[in-house]
Amino acid sequence: MKSKWESLKKILGGELKGICANQLHAQQNKTDFIFNTVEPVLYIKNNGLITYWKVDWGETMEADDYLLLNEQSTPEPVEYETKENSHYRHILGGSGIEVQQKTIQNISGYGFKDRDDTFLTTLLLELEEVYICIKAGPVLQIVISNEACDELPDVIFST
Template sequence: MKKDWTSFKSIEGSLLWIYANQLGVYQSIEDISLICMEPILKIRRPDSSETIYWRINWKETDLGDDILLLKEQDTPEPLDYESVDWLEEKHTIMSSSFFLEQNNIKRVSGYGFKENGSEFLSAIILEMDDRFISIEAGPVITIKVTTTLLSDLGDLLF
């Protein structure tokens, strides 16, 4: 499973949007939490108009642990969208969305656990210029936007 993380570990660019069919947004003093099922992250490659999408899902292991499933793709499937032929846009997406103004991705870290000689990813952290975005596995995916790095996410895998 570790080999599937290669493209995510080295991602660079800008996180443009976070999409989901239904997106709950909650703000506290310290952070903003997004609660959703199967979010799609839209990322623009550096010095380019090329965009990619991260499809984020989860599953439960035989022992009941939640793990993240990440898939890089060229379209925002399974969301409802239409293809367009605009200069910097290829898709119009009909869903809930969340936008961050300061969106440069500096580094991606993955956290999880080891079981029977395999590594399982349960959370990822996107380190931005002035904040962190954590994405945690579960029946409902939790995405937190904070100014401090979250702790207790498991073992650092990458």
């Protein structure tokens, strides 16, 4: 059976317009920007259409964290307002970030197998010159860096 998060592969070549959440807590170390949040939403323009990917988390019976990804037509749970006759259909509230390099060059998912199930724990988006790494947990961590994430689990999929 095809996992729901595998459909994320179809955004390859699209533009990451931004990441938003009702609250984004930001910090910066020497080279990276680190954001901690709950239920962030990626908004992506692909083939002229904006789609939203809500990122959430779950926990196995053994207390291992994993990512839940859901493609949707609105930016929920982020607060938003609908504008019918506008270039952007939704005006987003809350917090948001944009990156300069927008084209999604590669998408990789990392995680682990547990019996018959496969769990996605880390999502890595490679843009033109930066990497965006999203790690599972009750508070999700989003790292924007010039280098790929360290200490990645097993590869589950890659484009």
